[in-house]
Amino acid sequence: MDDRENLTTGSDSVRAAVRAFYDLHPYPPPVEALDGYRQRWQDDSRRRADFHLHWPDRSYRADLKVLVAGCGTSQAVKHALRQPGCQVVGIDISATSIRHTEKLKHQYHLTNLEVYQLPVERVSELSRRFDKIVCTGVLHHLPDPQAGLRALREVLAPDGVMHLMVYAPYGRAGVYMLQEYCRRLGIGHSEEEIINLANTLLALPPSHPLARLLGESPDFQRKDALADALLNPQDRAYTVPQLFDLFEGCGLAFGRWVRQAPYLPQCGSLAGTPHAARLAKLPLREQYAAVELFRGTILRHNLIVYPDDLINNRKLPRFDHDDWLAHVPIRVPETISLKNRLPPGAAAVLINQAHGDADLFLPVNASEMRLVEAIDGVSTIDEIIYHVSRAGVGNLHQLRSQARSLFERLYWYDQTVFDASPKGGAG
Numbered sequence: 001m002d003d004r005e006n007l008t009t010g011s012d013s014v015r016a017a018v019r020a021f022y023d024l025h026p027y028p029p030p031v032e033a034l035d036g037y038r039q040r041w042q043d044d045s046r047r048r049a050d051f052h053l054h055w056p057d058r059s060y061r062a063d064l065k066v067l068v069a070g071c072g073t074s075q076a077v078k079h080a081l082r083q084p085g086c087q088v089v090g091i092d093i094s095a096t097s098i099r100h101t102e103k104l105k106h107q108y109h110l111t112n113l114e115v116y117q118l119p120v121e122r123v124s125e126l127s128r129r130f131d132k133i134v135c136t137g138v139l140h141h142l143p144d145p146q147a148g149l150r151a152l153r154e155v156l157a158p159d160g161v162m163h164l165m166v167y168a169p170y171g172r173a174g175v176y177m178l179q180e181y182c183r184r185l186g187i188g189h190s191e192e193e194i195i196n197l198a199n200t201l202l203a204l205p206p207s208h209p210l211a212r213l214l215g216e217s218p219d220f221q222r223k224d225a226l227a228d229a230l231l232n233p234q235d236r237a238y239t240v241p242q243l244f245d246l247f248e249g250c251g252l253a254f255g256r257w258v259r260q261a262p263y264l265p266q267c268g269s270l271a272g273t274p275h276a277a278r279l280a281k282l283p284l285r286e287q288y289a290a291v292e293l294f295r296g297t298i299l300r301h302n303l304i305v306y307p308d309d310l311i312n313n314r315k316l317p318r319f320d321h322d323d324w325l326a327h328v329p330i331r332v333p334e335t336i337s338l339k340n341r342l343p344p345g346a347a348a349v350l351i352n353q354a355h356g357d358a359d360l361f362l363p364v365n366a367s368e369m370r371l372v373e374a375i376d377g378v379s380t381i382d383e384i385i386y387h388v389s390r391a392g393v394g395n396l397h398q399l400r401s402q403a404r405s406l407f408e409r410l411y412w413y414d415q416t417v418f419d420a421s422p423k424g425g426a427g
């Protein structure tokens with residue numbers, strides 16, 4: 001056998017072990033119904049926010065071709081339910097995951113969903129191209145993540161986007177310690193072994209790096225989640241620089257973090273430190289790498305990437321040019337405003353509930369709050385300013401300069417996405 005054959009056989013046996021694991025322990029845990037999920041996505045503003053998170057510079061479309069790669073038990077169904085106008089394809093290596101997906105597909109009479117038992121690495125066999133590829137929680141389980149990502153890149157449409165999620169190492173340090181512990185003891189993933197492991201973890205010292213995760217994340221309380229985290233046959237994690245190497249090696253370019261505030265030095269407590277100015281001078285990817293190290297708690301990276309050949313044609317929202325007045329801000333669904341226990345001068349504190357870090361809140365003063373409250377998902381920033389000024393709050397000139405800084409902060413803090421498409425701004 002030559003070295004290449006060895007490599008292929010090695011990859012095949014890892015893939016087989018991963019498939020066998022997910023056949024026994026499908027993840028996420030199968031669900032009986034998705035009525036609440038479907039209901040939430042009836043909201044048109046939620047759909048538009050999701051679209052413009054991925055394509056800030058394109059006009060809204062509801063007829064996308066979507067691939068959910070490594071769809072697990074319900075993710076492809078969710079995509080088909082939330083966007084009835086989209087054609088969704090789900091693939092997964094595990095027969096059990098496919099069976100659960102098929103069951104939900106029939107339950108909800110989904111004619112816009114196709115499901116195939118197929119490894120990501122062989123996705124080209126579908127002979128299709130996709131506008132959007134969702135691959136979350138999968139690449140880090142592949143024997144060769146780069147080969148899997150390259151295969152996905154080949155079926156991405158030229159104007160397409162990918163939503164990727166891979167594990168991050170520092171926040172999961174405790175997970176990797178216990179994975180190693182289980183390997184040393186030869187712990188398997190039978191029902192009995194998992195129960196024994198769960199009971200053993202009750203004796204974990206409270207200061208162990210895994211203890212925080214066990215205590216804080218409801219996910220880790222479940223046996224199937226525990227098995228997925230600690231007994232998975234293949235699992236690797238990526239630091240920010242390793243992640244950039246991974247996708248750039250596959251012809252992809254960074255678009256944005258799905259939630260960007262946790263990676264930005266101008267957000268949260270780092271912004272007030274003596275290092276803030278120094279961090280700001282670094283190239284953006286160096287800033288992200290530094291903040292990942294500083295926070296130390298990032299568990300997974302959720303990001304949006306584009307084909308690298310057309311990246312220069314993409315227009316991200318910007319605030320250093322008059323373009324910003326024509327952007328249409330759309331509130332992100334997980335955001336709330338609090339009006340009690342406020343810092344001095346604040347009329348409210350804006351929070352994105354999906355942020356896990358307590359320092360990621362955005363105080364706004366009374367006139368800024370009027371601008372926030374005037375966001376309706378269809379008016380441009382210019383129209384919002386005009387509307388607020390007509391209500392007698394400050395003059396137009398003052399409001400404009402205040403608004404530029406406010407809307408940029410709303411963007412950083414994941415409070416709004418922007419429709420920055422040429423038509424979006426026409427109002």
Ligand SMILES: C[S@@+](CC[C@H](N)C(=O)[O-])C[C@H]1O[C@@H](n2cnc3c(N)ncnc32)[C@H](O)[C@@H]1O
Nearest residue numbers: 022070071072075092093094097119120136137
């Ligand atoms: C942690 S689950 C994530 C499921 C789903 N993406 C989600 O976020 O809910 C990982 C899934 O990847 C699938 N998987 C692992 N290796 C795969 C491969 N080579 N090709 C396709 N699917 C794979 C597993 O069967 C499992 O369903």
